[in-house]
Amino acid sequence: MDLLQKLSLLGAAAKYDVCAASGCSSGGRSGLPSPGSGVCHSFLPDGRCISLFKVLQTNSCQKDCFYCPNRIQRDIPRASFTPDELAVLFLEFYHRNYVEGLFLSSGICKSPGHTMEQIIKTAEILRYKYRFNGYIHLKVVPGAKPEYIEQAVRLASRVSVNIEAPTADYLQKLSRLKDFEDGIINRMKWIKRLQSGGLLPAGQTTQFIVGAAGESDASILKTTSGLYQGIGLKRVYFSAFQPVAGTPLEGMPPAAVLREHRLYQCDFLFRLYGFKLSDISFNSEGNLPEDIDPKLNYALNNSHLFPLEVNRASYRELLKVPGIGPASARRIVNARKKFKFNTLDELKNTGVVVKRAAPFVQVNGRYRESYKLVQQLELWRDSVDHSALRQPRVISQGSHALSLV
């Protein structure tokens, strides 16, 4: 198989890995203040950015994950990059400024140990032979031994073990051969211990496949919140399940991209807005309502806390107001030291989305009565075509574990 064919096959096999990592750095190493994201090098027609060279070392795999196009039972062309081949190819992309870093994952070929050796060898060639000191994200395959994990942690900017499902029971519905506690959670804990001492500057992450095991949003978010608090993960990613032809889950409906989106909104509320799991409201099935964002839902369910006086509310309180984010809350709190807010326009200048915030705030004792909650609700409901987002198509090419960076 020539290089072009391998690239096509092993690139496509990693395409569900969501590449937020380098795209979310604080301006990367450009020395510029970040306008909100890091260096993205291209955008796909599906709107996702390309910032990393995401690829599998091999798509040969001995596991049987029911959703995965690389599972052992599937009759597909298999290919592998040698560590040298992959390192050189990545550097060519990097030099031409097509990508900012490498995200390297792999099917489990022969054994977890052999797979980790190949991944580590590729990273070693980049770090030691070519002196590449940029961003490398290495996947730690489930069941990898401690010595391999230690090497990966020493070489990488970020490592991740895919959790896939929120509990052992749900994982059983996705794979007979993966072990939730020992193969995944324990590996995460080892990584956490190894992290001290300045290793892994971009931390440890993980990802869920959403909607493949019949799990609820509540169960995913409960585990997510536990991973942030207990293991100190840097990020948790979500990938809406898409059925792959020729796998046992081929007949399952795809998960709505909107569901993934709502989970990310909650994830942001946990990480940046000080929300707790108990602040999030779910429907009777334990899922997030599709037609309203979780922050607005919180405000509507806690109407006794509002309206807040913007000249007095604390930073934490301001963060609970729809339309006020961390940057505008900080600006309000700082500006108020020598200044009193009198108008909604002044709030707007600080970056507040007044249309959303007005029903929940008072400005210097005044409440804009014209902003009737019920009238405004229609404005807040997302103007996306929910039906389109609920119907992703079945795919025949796939990825390792539909993972995210």
Place this chain on the structure above:
Amino acid sequence: MHKKEYSSSLFRGQKALDCDSISSDDVINRYIQTYGPLDWLNSKKAGSLAEAVLYASRYNAPDRYRLISKVLLQALEYGPDYVLGRVSKDARNMFNRSRRVCMEAHRANGFIRLTPVENPKGSFMVGKAEFRHDICDLVLRYFSRRHQGWKIYLISGNTNTEQAALTGQTACYLEKNVVKTVPVSDLPFELPGDDFERLWETYYESQYIEGRKNLALARKHLPQKYWSWVPEGNKLK
């Protein structure tokens, strides 16, 4: 600077100014006389404001200095938090300009494609770019840091050799940290072609998920202006 602002500024009545002869301590003392203690000038907040001013001063608009001077006067009058919080419309405008300049620089850092050339004269990387704001030095410095040991050249517009010769295009580069320009015909290398584009396009195509197609989002992040910079630009049409 606007006439009215000039007449009320510290520099009124002077036809020309020699920057080297201005003492910043003197300037600060004169401001202290007018506005009272200005301890914040030594704080981090002054640094943030200076950074925003630096980028806003690169914004391509005839009133860029007028706006900056208005905002600085507001900072002196109401304190740094007032303008850093973008409470006034002017402050918001200035920070928006600063953000747009940064955004253009970020996009340039991401979307400019470089082609390596090595010959007995040295190791070079060449790319093409057209900037709306005054950011050429920022981008050149970024690439010089990213590719140490390589000399970076950025050519504006069409890099086709014949056309370049006809239209007298220039390339910019850094020499001792100062931006210089050179006619494309005088570059120390032949303009290279790059077969690597095919590998990139193969990879790019492999990443697309049809079930998530969202051209509007893609175009928002990679606006039409940049489509000619990247080989895959035509896929967003």
